[in-house]
Amino acid sequence: MSEKRAKKRTEVADIDRSLYDFKKSEEGYERFDDGLSADIVREISAKKDEPPWMLDLRLHSLELYEQMKMPSNWGPSIAGLDMKNISTYVTSGSAQVDSWEEVPEDIKDTFERLGIPEAERESLAGVGAQYDSELVYHNMREEVAELGVVYSGIEEALHGPYAPLIKEHFMKLVPPTDHKFAALHGAVWSGGSFVYVPAGVDVPFPLQSYFRLNAAGAGQFEHTLIIVEPGANVHFIEGCSAPKYNVANLHAGCVELYVAKGARLRYSTIENWSKNMYNLNTKRARVEADGVIEWISGSFGSHVGYLYPSSLLMGERARCEFTGITFAGAGQNLDTGCKVHMAAPDTRASVSTKSISKSGGISTFRSSVVVTPKAENARTTVSCQSLMLDDESVSDTIPAMDVRNATAQIGHEATIGRISDDTIFYLMSRGIAEEEARAMVVNGFAEPISKELPLEYAVEMTNLIKLEMEGAIG
C-alpha cells in the first residue's frame, strides 16, 4: 500500500551532530606509537610514576591480551578494529587542575560547549573531566569533601592515603582474565575517577565524570572505581562523547563498583560516542546485603557497542534496578543489555529496557540472569520493548536464564513494535508536522527512561532523539 512512502521516509540525510562533532587540533600533543608492545606499556606506567604492583598488573594483562583470541562468535563484528592502528595513549600534556580558568582554552571550550562547567555550578557535587588519555580537571564542593567523601583522579589517588584500598579493589571485580578487552584495559588503562563514600554519608548532589575523546585513531581506557561504604548513598553520572573521524576509535573503559551493606549507588550514563567508535566497555557492581545498585544507561553513539553492566548480588536482599535505552541509527550495531548474578537469598532484580532502531541500525538486547542454589526466593523481572522505525532496521532480544534454585521467580517479557501510520496521521491531523510527530512518539516511548535521568540529561536525551529523528524523512 504505502510502500513508496515507507521507502521515502527511511532515506536519511547525514545527521547534524554539530553539538558533539567538533574537533580540536592535536598540535603539540604527546601521542604514543600506534599498536601495542611491552615498551609502550612500560612507557605509560613510567609516565605515571606508578607503584610497581601496577606495572606488574599491566605487563601481566598484556600477556593475557596477547594470548586471548578476538571474540568471534559474539554479537556484532569488530573486524574493523585493528589494534595496530590505535594509539593507546594521547595527551595534551596539560596538568590536571581544579579550576576551569587554568584549563587550556581549547579544552575548556570543548567542555563548555558540552555544558559541563555550567552543570557543575548548578547541580553537581563534583566534576571530573577527561580529555583523551588524561584527566584535565577534577574538583569537588568543599562541603562534600568535609563529609569525608573522596572524588579524585584515580592515578592521583594511587599516590595518596587510599592507595592500599585501591590496590585491594583494582581489577578484582573485572579481572584482566575476564575477556580480551579487559586484558587490554589492564595493560594500557589511563585516567578515570576514584570515589570513596564513608559509611552513612548521603552525598547530596551527584558526582559527574565526563570523558571526551578528541584524538583520531586513538583509544580511551579510563578506569572508574567507586566504593560506597555501609549505609552510604551516592549518585554518579558518567557522560561521554567524541567527534566523528573516518578511522576507528576504541573505548575500552572499566567500571568497578562496590556497594556495601545497606548502601545505595545510582550509576547513570549517557553515552554518545561518535559513529566510528568501538565501545567495548565493562561495568560491574558487587552488592552486599540490603545494598542497592541502580543503573541508568543511555546508549546513543558508537559504531559497534558491547555493553552489559553486570550486578553481582552477593548479600541477602541485595537489589539491582536496571533502566536502559539504546538508539541504533544508520551504521550502528549496538549489542547492549545487562547481567544479574543472584547469589544470596531474597535478592531482587528488575530490568527494564527500551531499544530504538532506525535507518538500518541494529539493536540487540542481551540479558543474562543467573540464580545460584543459595539464592532462595530470588525475584527478577526483565522487560524489553523495542521500536523499529522502518523496515531496514533490526531489533532483537536474547534473554538467557540460568536458574538453579526452585524457589526463584523469574518474569520476562519482550515486545517489538513499530510506529503505526495511524498514530502519525492522528498527530499530523492535529497540526504536527510528520518529523515532529515521529519524534514525539519516540520520545514518548523513551519517557520511562528519561524521567529517571537528572533533568539536564533528560533534556539532552530528548534533544539527541530529536537530532536522530531529523532528516529521517526524505
Place this chain on the structure above:
Amino acid sequence: MAISKPLIDITNVTALAGEKEILHNVSLALDAGTCHVLMGPNGAGKSTLGHVIMADPEYTLSSGSIAFEGKDITDMPTYKRALAGIFLSFQAPVEVPGVPLYSFLRTICAARPELKMTARQFRKHVHELADELEMDEAYLTRDLGVGFSGGEKKKVEMLQLLLLQPKLAILDETDSGLDVDALSVVSKGIDAYRKSCDGTLLIITHNTRILERVSVDRVHVMVDGRLVDEGNASLISRIDAHGFEAYTQE
C-alpha cells in the same frame, strides 16, 4: 451580486487505497457556518471521505480536487490542512504512550499562534473544558489515550475541538459506543463549538439521537463510495425509519 465561495469544495474526487478504488467521483461543497450530516451503511466510504479531506497518506486521489476557503489544497499535507482550520475527530482515536494529554494539548495549541493563549490562559481553559465535558481531570496527566475508555477517548476529541476551534470539523462517529450520558455531553460539546466560533460541521453518524440538539442544514447519503442522495433534515427520520434499503436495492 457576489457569489460567496463554499468553505470547502470537494470536486469529483476518486480515491484509492492501494489499488482499490473506494470513493467514486464524489463532489460535496459546504458553506461556512452550516451543519451537514453524512449517513450511509457500514463500509460505504464515509470515514474514507473524512480521511481524504484530511489528506491521510493511506489514500491517493486518482482524480478530483479539494479547495478550502477558495484555495486549492489538493496537494497540501495533513498538518498544514489542520493548521489551516480543518479538524477530523477520529472514529478510533489512537494511544500515544509517554505523551501526557496535557502536554499534547499544549503542543497543538502552541502550533497555532492565532489562538494567542498564554500558558496560564491555556491551563485555565483546558480545565474549564474538561469540566464542561465532565472529564475527570486526572485524565489530563495520563498518557494520551492510554487506558482511556471509548467514551473518554471521544471526550478527548471533543476537548480538542473546543480548544482549537477549527473552521471545519468533521466528526466521524464521535457518538458511537457512548452511553446516554456521554452522548449528551458530546452533543452539548457540538453545540458549544458552533456557538463559540460559528464553525462548519460535517457529522458522520448512524445515530439520530446526537442530532436532536443540533439544527441540521443538509443531509448526504453515501452508498458504495458514491453520494447517492441529499436532502434537508427530514431525510434523517426517513432513513431512521427505512434504513438504506431504498439505495442499495437499485
